[in-house]
Amino acid sequence: MRYALGVEYDGTGLFGWQRLGKPGTEAVPTVQQMLEEALSSVADAPVDTVCAGRTDAGVHARCQVVHFDSDAAREPRGWMLGATSRLPQAVCVRWCVPVAEDFSARFSARARRYRYSILNRPMRPALGRQYLSWVRQPLDAEAMHRAAQALVGERDFSAFRTVHCQAPHARRDLQRIAVSRDGEYVHVDVQANAFLHHMVRNIVGSLLLVGQGGQPGSWIAELLAGRDRTLAGPTAPPGGLVFVGPLYPPGCGLPPEVTLPG
Structure with missing residues (x-):
């Protein structure tokens, strides 16, 4: 049975999603490693997992x-409760x-969503x-939003x-x-078919330079066209990034929060 x-x-x-190290070596705390250990305990047999998108x-x-x-x-309830009881609070x-x-979980997904706060x-x-x-x-969230629209579409994101x-x-x-502002908070919401390593954090790092007035709004489009990572802004810190979740076709039978509108 597949679940x-x-x-x-x-x-x-934590050291991200992906399991690190080889069997028999000391495990590094990753989500995949802890989840597989918990599921294997419930199953009383080894369990391997595949995720929608690896996080750093x-x-x-x-x-x-x-x-x-x-x-x-x-x-299903047994898997859910049994695994959670064997997982850390995080x-x-x-x-x-x-x-x-x-x-x-990986190949059936049609989109993935992140929020940076x-x-x-x-x-x-x-x-x-x-x-x-x-x-x-101070950040100009409206300027960041306008500049970010140059990234929409199928593009080469080598610069990020x-x-x-x-x-x-x-x-x-x-x-x-x-890019939106809610009082003292600025949120960057991104949806794509898939993401490159550090892509969202690199985009945010460049948008921050626009929001602070250090670069014009047109600079984001120039970076995209130039495809040179060394010219873009720094990588934003990881703590502000949340993987909101992937999206799947309705026929997959998953909960509404991860299902595309019918």
Whole structure:
């Protein structure tokens, strides 16, 4: 039987999603490693997982979607509660549903969504600081939003990928990007078919230079056309980034929060 899970986690202090190290070596705390250990305990057999999109060290997830196969006779509620009881407080399984054997958390997804949150005030945050980036200089969120629209569409995002990115090419379809202000908070919401390594954080780092007035709005389009990462802004810190979740076709039978409108 194949199951899909919705997994929520606080990435603070974790080394991202992907399992690191080799069997028999000391494990590094990653979400995949901890989740697989918990599921394997419930199944009383080894369980391997596949996720919708790998997150970096320090990045959080509201609803990471994962699939796994198991012959163990367990109800979805048993998988959900059993795994969560074996996970640290920073990770939980929000839901579990049986899916078709050809469902893939990675390849069946049609889009992925991220939100980057910035506290924009003179004083650093005390509450909720692990989920925020902090910028003391005033930001022009409207200017950031206008500049960001140059990124919408199927583009070559070489200017916003890390040198360590292992993707075979840099073309991605960025379906939506919006920068908005809510009082002292500035949010950058991004949706694309897929993302490159550090792509969202590199985009945010460049948009911040526009928001601070250090670069004109046209600079984002110039960076995109130039395809040179060394000319773009710095990589924004990981703590402000949350993987909101992927989106799947209605026929997959997943909860509404990860399902495209019919």
